[in-house]
Amino acid sequence: MMNDDEIPILAQNVRRAYDGPLVLRDFSLSVKKGSIYGFLGRNGSGKTTALRMLAGLIKPGSGEVRVLGFNPFTAGAAERQWLGYMSEKATIPPNTRLRSVLNLGRALYPTWDAALVDSLLAKYGLSPRRRFAALSQGQQRLVGFVAAIAPRPKVLLLDEPAANLDVVARREILDDVLALIRDCECTVLFSTHILSDVERVADHIGILSNGSLRVSESLDSLKDSIRQVHCFGFKNGIPREDLPGSFRTVRTREDLTVTLRTDATLTPESLAQHWSCQCESRALGLEDIFVELSLNQGILP
Amino acid sequence: MNKFRQFWAIFKFQVSVNPFVILLPLAMAMPYFIPYFYAGKDTHPDLVSLLSNANLFFVGLIAVILLAPEISRYKAYNAMWPTGTEFLLTRAVDRPMVLRARSAFFYFLILVIPVFTLFWTLKAPDLQVREYDKLAYEKILDQVPGSIAGPASHPGMAEEITIRNGTSLVGLYHIWIYLCIAVCTEVFVYLIYPLRYRQIILWVTFYACVFIPSARFVLHTNGPSLGETVFFAYVAHQALLWITAIAAVILGHLWCERRFERMEQ
Numbered sequence A: 001m002m003n004d005d006e007i008p009i010l011a012q013n014v015r016r017a018y019d020g021p022l023v024l025r026d027f028s029l030s031v032k033k034g035s036i037y038g039f040l041g042r043n044g045s046g047k048t049t050a051l052r053m054l055a056g057l058i059k060p061g062s063g064e065v066r067v068l069g070f071n072p073f074t075a076g077a078a079e080r081q082w083l084g085y086m087s088e089k090a091t092i093p094p095n096t097r098l099r100s101v102l103n104l105g106r107a108l109y110p111t112w113d114a115a116l117v118d119s120l121l122a123k124y125g126l127s128p129r130r131r132f133a134a135l136s137q138g139q140q141r142l143v144g145f146v147a148a149i150a151p152r153p154k155v156l157l158l159d160e161p162a163a164n165l166d167v168v169a170r171r172e173i174l175d176d177v178l179a180l181i182r183d184c185e186c187t188v189l190f191s192t193h194i195l196s197d198v199e200r201v202a203d204h205i206g207i208l209s210n211g212s213l214r215v216s217e218s219l220d221s222l223k224d225s226i227r228q229v230h231c232f233g234f235k236n237g238i239p240r241e242d243l244p245g246s247f248r249t250v251r252t253r254e255d256l257t258v259t260l261r262t263d264a265t266l267t268p269e270s271l272a273q274h275w276s277c278q279c280e281s282r283a284l285g286l287e288d289i290f291v292e293l294s295l296n297q298g299i300l301p
Numbered sequence B: 001m002n003k004f005r006q007f008w009a010i011f012k013f014q015v016s017v018n019p020f021v022i023l024l025p026l027a028m029a030m031p032y033f034i035p036y037f038y039a040g041k042d043t044h045p046d047l048v049s050l051l052s053n054a055n056l057f058f059v060g061l062i063a064v065i066l067l068a069p070e071i072s073r074y075k076a077y078n079a080m081w082p083t084g085t086e087f088l089l090t091r092a093v094d095r096p097m098v099l100r101a102r103s104a105f106f107y108f109l110i111l112v113i114p115v116f117t118l119f120w121t122l123k124a125p126d127l128q129v130r131e132y133d134k135l136a137y138e139k140i141l142d143q144v145p146g147s148i149a150g151p152a153s154h155p156g157m158a159e160e161i162t163i164r165n166g167t168s169l170v171g172l173y174h175i176w177i178y179l180c181i182a183v184c185t186e187v188f189v190y191l192i193y194p195l196r197y198r199q200i201i202l203w204v205t206f207y208a209c210v211f212i213p214s215a216r217f218v219l220h221t222n223g224p225s226l227g228e229t230v231f232f233a234y235v236a237h238q239a240l241l242w243i244t245a246i247a248a249v250i251l252g253h254l255w256c257e258r259r260f261e262r263m264e265q
Helices: A047-054 A098-108 A114-124 A137-149 A167-184 A195-201 A219-225 A268-275 A286-296 B003-017 B019-039 B047-051 B057-066 B075-080 B085-089 B095-121 B134-143 B166-192 B198-211 B215-219 B226-236 B238-262
Strands: A009-017 A022-031 A036-041 A062-067 A083-086 A155-159 A187-191 A204-209 A212-218 A226-232 A248-251 A256-261 A278-283 B127-130 B147-149 B160-163
Touching (some): A009 A047, A022 A212, A047 A062, A098 A114, A098 B003, A137 A155, A137 A167, A155 A167, A219 A226, A219 A286, A226 A268, B003 B019, B019 B095, B057 B095, B095 B166, B095 B238, B127 B166, B134 B147, B134 B160, B166 B226, B166 B238
Parallel strands (some): A155 A187
Antiparallel strands (some): A009 A062, A204 A212, A226 A256, B127 B160
16 A cells, blocks of 8 residues: 555545535545646536645545645645645735735745746746736736745646646746656646646546546556557448447448457457457547547546 | 744735725724814814714724625625635645734724824823713713713803813723624624625624614614713723623634634635
């Protein structure tokens, strides 16, 4: 069994509702130290609720949540200094000057990296004298990111970090996340709808659906295992029945294309033998995988 | 981490989040200063205006702005105009410290003007009171220590009562009543915080507290006002009421901290 150092982010059988139906149901998640975990799911699937729970803003209805071994809701300042969080929405009041936010961070975190802050502000073109109301939505997100990353946290939770950002700023944020990982072995959990970002930086992904985690594995393993197999030259005619466990099957008069998860027993070769045909398989991009899973595997909002 | 350093950092952040709330004590001070300038330097505000409830609604106003801004507004407005609570609670802070810093700022704003006026009134400690209500007039003479009846200063006006060290007495009373209202408001805010209809409860109670005591002016009720009645009770049991108020502030705040620590925002 791995300890808290090896699994800094852990949720077990978590249930949570807001005055009605469950938003999270039997949600379990474990993220290994030093990994960048992309958290995917359709709108309303419970990503933000899960992240807010991990950040200690809300409590689980039942189940257990641990970040670096502590309960994030009841954790004190000494524990929380290792946890960085960036919300999906603006959380800093509009009248506040950026300088006040930085002063607060400097006073609260012994590990506050002022040099990193200066370099990030210069890079993003942000002046500490400016008030939040005077910043664009994208700039406000950049400030949220700077405030989350500057304490050099061990765990960084980012809720839609790239929303409202232009392409350049988005890339810069992702590069900064990667640099942070390189420097201090930070564990990052971030939610996003931009799958190209996940492909660029994440090494693990989780797909949340209807309040529970349906998929949680390494990106490479997912991309290797989910294949689109094109079958043709059937000797006994095109099979009428779908392959058990396949995501989607498209038939034409002469051939058949099936999307499936391959494993030791189910390979394109075994399929060719089973159907007496020829098969060619191709890997899918993450976006295609997500769409296939969403449309055909009951991945609900 | 050093608790005071943490407290001070949150306190300063709180001030920067609400720069305009600092102006509210100036608005609170108006009823004190207008009679002073209006009537000349030798006259103090009379007892009736000092005891009116006109100012107390500022306590409620400052309380909701500082202690729990999110409960006084619609959720959609909170999303557009963040209060900073979520930001603070996701930093390296002890949850109770957030409320402690907010409460310190709240009590500072509430008490700064009454404390200032207390020192200001020491310059001329005797208080001249013009009381038109006969029952209240008799009660002042009967119950307020150091009160002496005198002639009217102008023909047609009510007879004046001079209260020795009356301005200090009223000044201290003011601090006491603000302290009481402040702790009641703080406890009330955190009592209703988790409730579903907290916004409605908050504003209905707020307006009821503002307007119900004023109803006597409309209804033309005779006798001492609510403020005067409380004042007479205060005069009779000053030491006890001060000890009770200070204990209530400490215990009330600690209760709020515990509640805040366990509550979701």
